[in-house]
Amino acid sequence: MEVVRLRVNGDERVCGVPAHYTLLETLRYGLGLTGSKQGCDKGDCGACTVIVDGRAILSCITPVWEAEGREVRTVEGLANGTETHPVQDEFDLNGAAQCGFCTPGILCSSVALLDGNQSPTREEIRKALAGNLCRCTGYEKIYDAVEAAAARLGP
Amino acid sequence: MAVIRDMIPPFELFQPAGVDDAVRLMREHGDKGWVLAGGLDTFDWFKDRIKRPEAVIDLGGVDELKGIAVADDGGLEIGAMTSLTDIAENGDVRSGYPLLADAAGLVATPQIRNQGTLGGNIVQDTRCWYYRSGWPCYRAGGNICYAATPRSMNREHCIMGASRCVAVNPSDTAPALIALDAEMVVASTSGERTYTAEDFFIGPDIDIMRMTVLEPGDLLTRIVLPAPWSGARWYFEKIRDRKAWDFSLVSVASMVNVEGGMIQDARIVVNGVAPCPVRATAAERAVRGRAPDDETGQAAGEIAVRGARALRHNDYKIALMRNLVKRSIRDAA
Ligand SMILES: Cc1cc2nc3c(=O)[nH]c(=O)nc-3n(C[C@H](O)[C@H](O)[C@H](O)COP(=O)(O)OP(=O)(O)OC[C@H]3O[C@@H](n4cnc5c(N)ncnc54)[C@H](O)[C@@H]3O)c2cc1C
Numbered sequence: 001m002e003v004v005r006l007r008v009n010g011d012e013r014v015c016g017v018p019a020h021y022t023l024l025e026t027l028r029y030g031l032g033l034t035g036s037k038q039g040c041d042k043g044d045c046g047a048c049t050v051i052v053d054g055r056a057i058l059s060c061i062t063p064v065w066e067a068e069g070r071e072v073r074t075v076e077g078l079a080n081g082t083e084t085h086p087v088q089d090e091f092d093l094n095g096a097a098q099c100g101f102c103t104p105g106i107l108c109s110s111v112a113l114l115d116g117n118q119s120p121t122r123e124e125i126r127k128a129l130a131g132n133l134c135r136c137t138g139y140e141k142i143y144d145a146v147e148a149a150a151a152r153l154g155p
Numbered sequence: 156m157a158v159i160r161d162m163i164p165p166f167e168l169f170q171p172a173g174v175d176d177a178v179r180l181m182r183e184h185g186d187k188g189w190v191l192a193g194g195l196d197t198f199d200w201f202k203d204r205i206k207r208p209e210a211v212i213d214l215g216g217v218d219e220l221k222g223i224a225v226a227d228d229g230g231l232e233i234g235a236m237t238s239l240t241d242i243a244e245n246g247d248v249r250s251g252y253p254l255l256a257d258a259a260g261l262v263a264t265p266q267i268r269n270q271g272t273l274g275g276n277i278v279q280d281t282r283c284w285y286y287r288s289g290w291p292c293y294r295a296g297g298n299i300c301y302a303a304t305p306r307s308m309n310r311e312h313c314i315m316g317a318s319r320c321v322a323v324n325p326s327d328t329a330p331a332l333i334a335l336d337a338e339m340v341v342a343s344t345s346g347e348r349t350y351t352a353e354d355f356f357i358g359p360d361i362d363i364m365r366m367t368v369l370e371p372g373d374l375l376t377r378i379v380l381p382a383p384w385s386g387a388r389w390y391f392e393k394i395r396d397r398k399a400w401d402f403s404l405v406s407v408a409s410m411v412n413v414e415g416g417m418i419q420d421a422r423i424v425v426n427g428v429a430p431c432p433v434r435a436t437a438a439e440r441a442v443r444g445r446a447p448d449d450e451t452g453q454a455a456g457e458i459a460v461r462g463a464r465a466l467r468h469n470d471y472k473i474a475l476m477r478n479l480v481k482r483s484i485r486d487a488a
Pocket residue numbers: 042043044189190191192193194195196197198199235236261262263264267270271272273274275276277278279280325326327328369373374375376400401402403
């Protein structure tokens with residue numbers, strides 16, 4: 001076991017994990033943050049996407065020690081207290097989630113995009129979400145939701 | 156064959172703070188050690204338990220390997236640990252070497268580009284799925300190629316240059332770096348040496364178990380781009396099965412120097428067709444002194460595919476290569 005110290009969603013967290021654990025395994029099985037999903041576990045599907053230092057990354061393929069000293073944001077940390085993030089609201093209003101398995105990763109990719117670019121074009125949204133697979137929605141409603149959230153957040 | 160997936164076997168972790176430390180550790184552990192950059196290729200191997208190094212040497216803390224700097228001669232030096240996103244978005248890369256910005260920006264997905272490094276993208280292993288699934292083929296030290304039997308699934312494999320192994324190099328940045336005539340700087344405990352990008356990649360005729368000149372103990376430290384060819388035109392295109400993201404089936408990277416409406420010089424590099432990225436040198440010679448038009452491109456394409464021989468499922472790659480070479484001359488801008 002190794003003791004890792006992480007900053008997750010603004011909280012300092014300490015946890016003992018095997019040295020070869022990934023960030024995803026630590027979040028899910030060490031810290032109980034099961035919002036980030038274990039899909040393919042190989043970097044193909046994007047369900048494990050979290051935001052580290054402002055950038056979307058794949059937690060399934062990131063060794064946990066790489067996240068020490070950095071700012072980790074997961075789907076659990078997108079809402080402000082009980083107030084949902086505009087992207088979460090718009091996913092709800094636009095019917096952008098069906099089975100929901102891919103949703104946490106897509107929310108994180110969307111928030112990472114909107115934090116850096118508050119008026120993305122549809123094409124920029126498609127590109128930013130290219131690494132997140134969804135087998136239910138056909139993506140269009142997801143893009144609609146991100147567009148609507150951008151309109152709310154935008155200048 | 157029973158393979159336990161998704162549980163990484165234990166290893167000893169080393170986190171050197173500098174290149175000197177890293178190469179010392181790499182020498183100490185030899186072929187039982189593994190260099191870790193962004194981990195995108197690495198963890199795929201570890202989770203399948205097919206590669207089981209005893210020691211992992213993580214380059215994440217080696218700051219001197221990160222970043223992009225303008226060199227004295229106007230060229231650019233890119234540290235091996237620079238992320239693909241940082242390269243695709245860097246102003247100096249975009250203005251002087253749009254070919255590389257494009258190639259890096261088309262690798263995989265945003266998340267993978269945020270984590271994956273240029274060094275790792277260059278040094279990554281082949282994606283032949285027999286080999287990646289742990290079949291004991293030539294490349295894994297065995298004595299058969301499972302991709303070249305009459306019943307093999309070999310749609311993604313070579314159409315030229317094979318020697319027993321018919322796997323291809325999956326890197327998108329590799330052909331761009333060869334077209335740009337980049338240099339690769341390699342460090343080991345015996346000092347530093349430099350290779351042209353073209354010489355850096357090796358085929359199974361030279362060593363069937365490696366994709367590059369790197370041997371255990373060798374660290375790729377930086378990639379040096381020469382000063383931009385003034386007025387050069389460039390072209391990069393990758394063809395993949397899916398539009399969102401995928402490995403290339405075939406990719407082409409070209410630099411074309413045109414003066415007075417005539418091609419003075421060209422470098423045409425194709426990946427996905429041979430064990431390592433290939434320069435279409437005969438086509439490069441043939442286009443010199445001609446206008447960069449459809450006819451010249453067509454001729455270049457025909458010359459480039461001379462000698463290509465399809466496996467059972469990949470004759471489409473011959474047409475792809477011919478057409479990509481044509482476009483790379485005709486449409487270079
Ligand atoms: C889902 C998926 C899709 C992908 N799609 C594409 C694609 O479209 N195009 C493409 O080109 N690639 C693609 N890749 C491959 C990916 O881009 C590369 O695996 C990645 O760039 C490797 O970089 P890394 O930093 O993660 O390397 P690592 O995985 O950390 O390292 C890769 C290899 O290089 C060695 N290495 C790394 N750095 C050095 C160094 N400085 N010196 C010596 N050896 C070193 C490591 O030991 C290891 O063997 C894809 C990968 C995945 C998982």
